[in-house]
Amino acid sequence: MAGTKKSTLALVAERAGVSIASVSRVLNGLSASADVTERVQQAASDLGYVPDATARSLKVGRTEQIALAVADAANPVYMSMMNEVSRVVADGGYRLVLSSTGADPANELDLLSGLDRGFVDGLILSPLRVTDELVEHLRRSRIPIVVLGSLPEGVPLDNVRADSVIGMRLALKHLAKQGRRRIAFLNGPVDTVPGATRLRGYLAAVEEYGTAQQADLQVEADDFTFAAGLPAAEALLDQSSPDAIVCANDLLAVAALKAIARRGLRVPQDIAVVGMDDTEIAQLVHPTLTSVDLGAAKRARTAAKLLLRRLGDPDAEVRQVVIEPKLRVRESSAKDAAREPSRTEASR
């Protein structure tokens, strides 16, 4: 069947006794006589011909590749996003180039400059920090970019974001309704976009629902990870005695669960815990974790579709989509402890 040597249009043409133009036409389904079609197809299959992607790209000016750049691919929420993007993009006939930018904004800039090399047709970018310089680069990019996450007003780029302010509101409302008054906030770095907006949401909700507002109810982990969350949660429990903790992240929430368990306190009886992102982890831990679903999968899917749309129609109007958060109540904040998870999701 497939030979092991490289094969080219010219070879096929020679074998079929036609010109390379005819071969190209037949293989691309353009008009050709039955005779030529037959001979070309025969020759092509004899030689196991496969068109060269690079040459084609150079000629048609498209690579059929899309880049996805996320800050921290180790975070489960990015993983689920990646999976969604991967699927949509593949369905659209594109390959996915992965770009792990890491926490350093410089990498994002590097990536953006590198984009002009034209190795992808479009980019989905999920920046942790949005600097002016980044925005400037985004504006003058030669290829379509859709941003996954918040963007300053007036930047004319497709983007899809979660409304985490409302998300925090949902969490605090839920807790306040149970009579929780000392609701703490375990945040990640506040100099990141998610960290900043979630803090804003927390403060607004504390105000709205009239729960305790004390500085010692807020703590900031060095990173949105379990490892960073653990000491932060410990510190929080040391410095205050909350009756609920809402966390910027499921990983941080799991860290809170652990810190609470180490002190012999009970969840949710003594302290309720609410996470954010509603990753798979929320359902794995014990007790299962109440979490604010910011629609990561949906955001990712939407972003990918927006990009495909723009690749198809570069002049389409700019669209900014906001995904509405949903609260997934589970054991870690249930009023009656015996309650089952409210919803079971398949994990794949």
Add this chain to the structure above:
Amino acid sequence: MAGTKKSTLALVAERAGVSIASVSRVLNGLSASADVTERVQQAASDLGYVPDATARSLKVGRTEQIALAVADAANPVYMSMMNEVSRVVADGGYRLVLSSTGADPANELDLLSGLDRGFVDGLILSPLRVTDELVEHLRRSRIPIVVLGSLPEGVPLDNVRADSVIGMRLALKHLAKQGRRRIAFLNGPVDTVPGATRLRGYLAAVEEYGTAQQADLQVEADDFTFAAGLPAAEALLDQSSPDAIVCANDLLAVAALKAIARRGLRVPQDIAVVGMDDTEIAQLVHPTLTSVDLGAAKRARTAAKLLLRRLGDPDAEVRQVVIEPKLRVRESSAKDAAREPSRTEASR
């Protein structure tokens, strides 16, 4: 600084008043007079010139891209592998193209045939199932492939695998030494490579340590996921009363923990649980999960390095690396329940 219009060698040449060959040479650091060098660099930066990746690829016959194909990107163990590969590959100056093949072997075959289109220089493949047809395709591939996982004898391909038979042996030895006699096995699909070898390892270890060998101590989940593991674990507890469960996977192990908790049994006092892969999840759950570290990160890193090596030297001798498993004892199998995790890993 960078202009927003596309720029080409010819434009730079014109502006600098030299030939395109000279421009290319200067930009690639080849010999050139100070005068020309100066003028070219000036012109290039004026125009914000960036070389076109596609054209370069076509000419030099390399794409600087490497593909990574995994069956199920949603599995946390693949995620960690992906991160490692991503890093090594990036350090080597390559981009990473992600290919989620899914459970269907047909997709892997598609991918392999597509590889001849030459959009990547090499491939790291982690197949769930290894069919003859797959092996045949692997042999006649035109680009280097390194296989992440077991491979039939005599296939001359770089590969790196875990010795999960020894891994299972470690797990059972640990449990048997505690006096556990009814050690159950919660496996994933046995028609996959991991499923098959882990079963083999379990049976051999049961033999070696003389623990109970009963059919009802073995159960097979439909997939290596939490969702699939839950009913399987329930069934296991229904049909037998093990004093330990070793699982093919951390996700399955977490499912076992949950099923056990639902019955009001205690871990590890009533039933010890051991997982496999030692993913981050093992440290998040309560109780923390003893797990066999199959060196996923190390395997991935090694595979990536092997591929880079072969890309640099196509005639290097074929290397097959086996990574030695290590047991990470944690609370879920501790003899004395108050014991702390034996080792704390940073999560990033």
Add this chain to the structure above:
DNA sequence: ATCGTTCTTGTAAACGTTTACAGGAGCCGC
């Protein structure tokens, strides 16, 4: 029978690089 259509096919240019080759300038030693 001739002209005009339509349909098929081949020739050749183009995409943006890299690089083999050759021509020319400068320089040295004799």
Add this chain to the structure above:
DNA sequence: GCGGCTCCTGTAAACGTTTACAAGAACGAT
């Protein structure tokens, strides 16, 4: 002062496609 050397630079070919254009064949209509 001239052959030979080195060093620099330009011309042009090549990578493997796609596609505009023209040429030719076949055929119908007048």
